[in-house]
Amino acid sequence: MTGPSPTLPLPPVPGPLPAATPLVVGLSGGLDSTVLLHRLAGDPGLRARGLRAIHVDHGLHPDSAAWGRACARECAALGIALDIVAVDARDAGGLGPEGAARRARHAAFERLLGDDEVLVLAHHLDDQAETFLLRALRASGPDGLAAMRPWRRFGRAWLWRPLLGLPRDALRAYAQAHGLTWIEDPGNDDDRFDRNFLRAQVLPLLRGRWPHASAALARSAALGADAAELLHAGDVQALARVATADPRCLSVSALCALSRARRQRVLRHWTGGLGLPPLPAQGVSRIEHDLLGARPDADAAFAWHGARVRRWRDLLHADVERVTLPADWSVAWDGRAPLPLPTGGTLALEGADALPGTCRVHARRGGERIHRAGRAHSQALKQVLQALEVPPWVRAGLPMVSDDTGTVLAAGDLVLAARLDAWLREHDARLRWTDPGDAPPPALADACNPNCD
Numbered sequence: 001m002t003g004p005s006p007t008l009p010l011p012p013v014p015g016p017l018p019a020a021t022p023l024v025v026g027l028s029g030g031l032d033s034t035v036l037l038h039r040l041a042g043d044p045g046l047r048a049r050g051l052r053a054i055h056v057d058h059g060l061h062p063d064s065a066a067w068g069r070a071c072a073r074e075c076a077a078l079g080i081a082l083d084i085v086a087v088d089a090r091d092a093g094g095l096g097p098e099g100a101a102r103r104a105r106h107a108a109f110e111r112l113l114g115d116d117e118v119l120v121l122a123h124h125l126d127d128q129a130e131t132f133l134l135r136a137l138r139a140s141g142p143d144g145l146a147a148m149r150p151w152r153r154f155g156r157a158w159l160w161r162p163l164l165g166l167p168r169d170a171l172r173a174y175a176q177a178h179g180l181t182w183i184e185d186p187g188n189d190d191d192r193f194d195r196n197f198l199r200a201q202v203l204p205l206l207r208g209r210w211p212h213a214s215a216a217l218a219r220s221a222a223l224g225a226d227a228a229e230l231l232h233a234g235d236v237q238a239l240a241r242v243a244t245a246d247p248r249c250l251s252v253s254a255l256c257a258l259s260r261a262r263r264q265r266v267l268r269h270w271t272g273g274l275g276l277p278p279l280p281a282q283g284v285s286r287i288e289h290d291l292l293g294a295r296p297d298a299d300a301a302f303a304w305h306g307a308r309v310r311r312w313r314d315l316l317h318a319d320v321e322r323v324t325l326p327a328d329w330s331v332a333w334d335g336r337a338p339l340p341l342p343t344g345g346t347l348a349l350e351g352a353d354a355l356p357g358t359c360r361v362h363a364r365r366g367g368e369r370i371h372r373a374g375r376a377h378s379q380a381l382k383q384v385l386q387a388l389e390v391p392p393w394v395r396a397g398l399p400m401v402s403d404d405t406g407t408v409l410a411a412g413d414l415v416l417a418a419r420l421d422a423w424l425r426e427h428d429a430r431l432r433w434t435d436p437g438d439a440p441p442p443a444l445a446d447a448c449n450p451n452c453d
């Protein structure tokens with residue numbers, strides 16, 4: 001057994017950082033973060049780079065305001081500035097009370113942290129062992145089993161967990177040696193929560209048989225993190241091989257050339273990098289079977305939590321589910337002012353004051369025919385859009401521009417009728433259609449492993 005260490009060894013602040021930016025302690029007032037704050041405050045080098053604390057009041061316990069006051073007293077005694085921020089931690093999204101509190105707390109941290117500041121949290125080795133077990137019990141792969149990282153990006157700031165290598169006993173010994181006082185959250189004793197059950201029932205049993213159980217589980221997490229890092233590097237390379245000019249689209253044939261295991265990781269990495277919700281396991285297999293295995297002309301899709309992946313020709317497209325134009329939507333438009341669309345986009349005329357006549361802008365009705373420049377006969381709009389390779393995810397939001405006889409002149413900024421085409425050329429004018437789906441998604445190469453905690 002490691003003996004109690006009243007001096008509590010800390011690793012150096014990881015880097016590289018552009019400058020020695022301030023440290024910001026997440027102070028709950030419990031044992032762990034009280035020890036962390038005291039230890040950091042006693043280090044002149046760390047104090048010199050700037051040290052402050054944030055306490056988040058979740059408002060979930062009748063005594064929560066008193067906890068904030070206790071944190072304020074602790075910080076005042078150490079000469080550390082403290083922000084107390086109240087959050088709404090009610091569970092609206094089915095996350096459970098712990099998950100909802102964590103999400104509200106992290107959102108508050110993100111709001112209060114400046115560029116490259118370092119949020120310091122007091123997770124320790126026993127927390128890591130619990131997290132590893134919880135992940136294993138939820139059937140996580142190497143990314144999830146890596147559990148909590150000692151150092152990672154956190155929005156525009158950083159997150160550092162300097163106590164991750166130290167057991168809870170060492171923190172308690174430090175607190176007693178320095179006469180610290182802390183708050184015992186009564187919620188920590190409630191065995192209905194999985195983590196509390198592991199902490200109170202399961203880990204003591206494991207340690208009775210394997211005294212180093214927590215350290216071994218935390219070591220497995222660290223090995224998982226190494227494996228996940230290597231896999232992640234491979235995912236980035238594989239994603240580059242299947243990417244197209246549009247980050248929202250991958251090449252189906254290139255994807256199919258990857259091994260099944262790599263393809264599944266690439267699909268998760270790609271959708272995560274686009275900022276979409278985590279792809280569920282059944283989603284990955286549905287994409288494998290229903291989309292990649294579909295006929296190229298099929299418009300197959302898988303939707304989850306407001307996001308959607310579609311297969312069209314050699315493309316696999318992922319995006320949030322966009323609002324389509326309501327079937328009965330139809331308005332008059334003369335081109336004088338940009339027209340706001342129900343999808344959130346706009347249709348505008350550029351280079352001329354107004355169109356030659358008032359048009360109607362409406363949703364596709366189906367069965368439209370158009371007469372294009374240089375063609376003797378009319379053609380079905382559907383076939384024209386297909387021939388022009390307009391993907392179905394674009395077609396779904398296309399506003400149709402028709403004249404007063406109902407003849408389609410344009411679809412979005414695609415001018416289809418010879419008459420309108422000639423008029424626009426003559427006036428050096430053009431239609432401009434903007435759609436919320438046109439906004440560039442985040443650069444995929446920069447996307448961090450979506451599973452890292």
Ligand SMILES: Nc1ncnc2c1ncn2[C@@H]1O[C@H](COP(=O)(O)OP(=O)(O)OP(=O)(O)O)[C@@H](O)[C@H]1O
Nearest residue numbers: 026027028030031032033034054055056121122123
């Ligand atoms: N209400 C809060 N305000 C600020 N930081 C918090 C708050 N709750 C937790 N944290 C930070 O997040 C870390 C992990 O939180 P978690 O709830 O997992 O642990 P904890 O048992 O509350 O820790 P502690 O013993 O410090 O109370 C804490 O150690 C602390 O650094």
